[in-house]
């Protein structure tokens with residue numbers, strides 16, 4: 001510690017100290033002290049006494065000076081206490097304070113300044129001793145004058161550099177020599193005690209760049225510091241001696257070296273020399289010794305003062321640190337404050353707060369000053385390793401004077417690497433545990449580029465500082481926790497409040513903002529999948545995502561909240577969280593939050609995000625349900641408005657809340673009226689009965705007749721009543737069925753008519769059937785008659801003509817032959833007619849030969865195909881089929897102009913199907929209808945026949961594409 005470190009004073013005691021430095025005699029010193037203490041402390045009276053030595057109780061006190069009043073109050077016991085070792089004692093108005101060999105009686109006086117004075121007590125004591133010593137050793141006038149002049153000149157300054165330079169200058173000038181310096185002995189690095197070579201120098205008359213000093217051999221050391229003598233060097237005399245070697249650099253002709261020491265402890269030397277040979281007198285030596293003594297006192301004073309100041313500053317600083325730390329409630333600020341104050345208080349080149357990780361085994365740097373960011377990032381210290389690791393593990397201060405040479409090795413791999421490469425930048429390191437309530441939460445490290453400059457006292461101060469810092473950190477942490485909770489609950493509350501806008505649903509941007517706030521994020525996005533009625537919805541906070549961004553995020557959705565790494569976050573953030581918004585089993589959206597500057601979100605934040613997403617889901621589902629309900633209500637209303645039925649809604653007391661237009665048309669304006677009142681209207685009497693019935697058995701229906709005023713007819717209403725729960729209202733649906741009943745009557749009448757028509761048709765059918773049968777029988781009879789009778793008569797006539805012709809010749813024979821030929825033609829004609837009327841082949845051989853015969857008779861070349869098991873059918877069926885084919889082939893011959901025709905008979909299980917096809921001109925249904933109207937009933941007759949026989953007929957023909965007739969009969 002050098003004088004340069006002592007800051008300026010602002011103490012009320014400063015004038016006192018300045019004045020005391022001037023005091024040349026013990027009485028002057030005591031008088032000034034008494035007067036100043038009176039002045040500064042506002043005391044009634046002050047007395048300064050000299051304590052007897054060595055035994056305090058053996059001899060009486062010697063009063064040196066006093067001023068003020070009330071000194072009779074002086075308490076001998078207090079004085080005894082103070083003399084016995086208590087630095088300060090008070091009783092009532094009276095206090096006693098000890099300063100070295102002095103005792104101060106103070107009557108009255110403010111305690112604050114007295115406290116400060118007490119801090120200065122050692123200094124006062126020493127100053128007094130200095131004056132005493134000076135008085136004892138005061139020599140000739142020149143010496144006294146010189147020293148006094150010097151002391152005056154310095155005016156009580158405590159600036160060591162200034163003091164010592166002035167001492168050197170005074171010494172040189174007083175002796176009339178060229179150069180002088182005060183050199184302080186370097187502390188021995190091994191023991192910390194002063195060594196034998198001067199280090200820091202305060203010069204006069206040397207070149208500016210002179211920074212060397214002198215080495216002091218053992219003999220000179222003994223003379224200087226053991227015996228307190230000044231040494232005179234004369235080049236001419238001492239040339240070649242060890243001393244000459246020690247002074248080689250300075251190379252003086254004459255030099256005087258005097259010791260600087262205080263309380264037997266060597267401090268340095270005052271050196272004065274000349275490049276000329278000068279004779280040195282005894283007086284000169286006294287002068288140098290006096291100046292050296294004065295310089296020693298100055299150094300001692302300054303150091304003590306600096307010590308005191310530093311202690312006071314430390315205490316002050318600690319108090320301030322406490323206040324500052326307690327007032328910085330944010331963790332980040334607290335870390336900053338801790339680091340800043342640590343660097344300031346202990347003069348470290350760098351410092352860092354290490355945080356114990358949740359695993360309880362690793363420490364990482366949470367905040368640092370003066371360390372490279374690589375150091376901060378890569379330092380992962382194992383508990384128990386390195387300086388900080390050991391400090392945290394043992395929960396005690398670990399200080400290493402020189403880490404590079406004597407340290408415990410690096411705590412982290414990174415530190416070890418630096419050490420191995422010789423690139424580790426620090427030497428002195430202190431590790432301090434940060435502990436709160438018996439729990440260590442991390443460590444504070446102080447780094448010095450030089451060997452550790454802190455003494456035991458400063459280290460214990462550092463321990464106190466660390467404890468205070470830990471408390472502040474813990475407080476800030478608790479505070480932040482509190483703030484975070486508050487923020488979370490505020491955000492959640494805000495979200496709950498958003499639900500008030502039930503119908504529009506929550507404002508998504510605001511929801512996104514609140515979610516971001518709740519999890520302490522910076523940017524956020526809320527996406528909702530489209531509901532049945534709408535497009536997808538997006539709410540954002542501090543983000544403008546593209547549709548692709550949203551798609552990419554959707555691809556990242558899992559079942560629960562997740563952290564996203566840089567690859568999957570939106571641009572600009574290294575980590576983020578994503579959580580699905582789920583309604584039951586369905587994912588209806590997503591919430592994304594990131595914080596560009598922050599590390600990956602904690603489990604707690606993830607859990608919180610889930611709660612938020614659930615809240616969002618709840619309010620979105622709710623509003624969507626409400627919207628759906630509204631839509632549905634609108635739909636139902638629309639239905640009710642457009643319905644022909646009467647729809648009336650009444651509340652539990654029967655007041656009509658809603659009546660649809662159909663009701664209003666029929667019953668007038670009934671909204672707001674009570675149904676029970678309505679029912680008392682005479683025209684609603686019947687309705688009332690139904691109503692009562694319905695009231696007794698809700699959910700039931702009834703039918704009633706209503707006579708509505710103004711209408712001449714009676715209304716028939718079908719009424720259904722249902723109770724609407726919850727709320728107990730009632731819904732009435734009534735239908736006017738008067739029209740319906742009219743319609744029903746009409747339908748019944750028509751049905752009767754149809755029935756009657758059917759009966760008539762049936763009669764007609766049976767008549768037709770009988771008629772056809774009779775016709776067929778008639779045809780058979782005529783055919784048989786023609787065949788059996790007429791044809792036989794004609795054959796007999798023919799034979800007679802043949803016999804007659806045998807007797808004729810010539811012309812007559814020829815005419816007879818002609819007659820015979822005509823007759824043969826007639827016989828053939830009769831036979832063919834008889835066959836056509838009723839071919840015997842049908843009765844004799846059955847359907848298929850009869851069809852073969854028909855085919856052979858047709859003009860159009862016709863083939864016959866048979867499929868299935870040939871069998872005989874009932875005669876009626878065979879006759880029907882024959883007649884149908886006969887008519888069909890007749891049509892082909894007459895209308896079709898076909899090249900060929902075909903008859904296909906297919907025998908199936910219980911059915912026979914005949915298909916008649918030709919490749920002729922074909923015809924249209926229209927054509928057939930026209931022909932039928934013109935009296936051509938061939939096709940109509942066929943249809944009737946087949947129907948009578950219980951079969952069916954299908955006619956397929958297109959003009960130009962031939963015709964097909966297909967008919968089936970059972971059999």
Ligand SMILES: Nc1ncnc2c1ncn2[C@@H]1O[C@H](COP(=O)(O)OP(=O)(O)OP(=O)(O)O)[C@@H](O)[C@H]1O
Pocket residue numbers: 891892894895896897918920921922923927928931932935936937938939940963
């Ligand atoms: N195979 C066919 N090819 C072309 N046209 C036909 C054929 N069969 C019926 N037609 C048309 O259908 C009309 C109705 O036939 P339908 O047998 O009912 O009467 P018609 O043969 O003209 O007279 P009718 O049979 O009473 O002697 C015919 O006039 C003819 O124009």
Ligand SMILES: [Mg+2]
Pocket residue numbers: 887890891938939
């Ligand atoms: Mg016909």
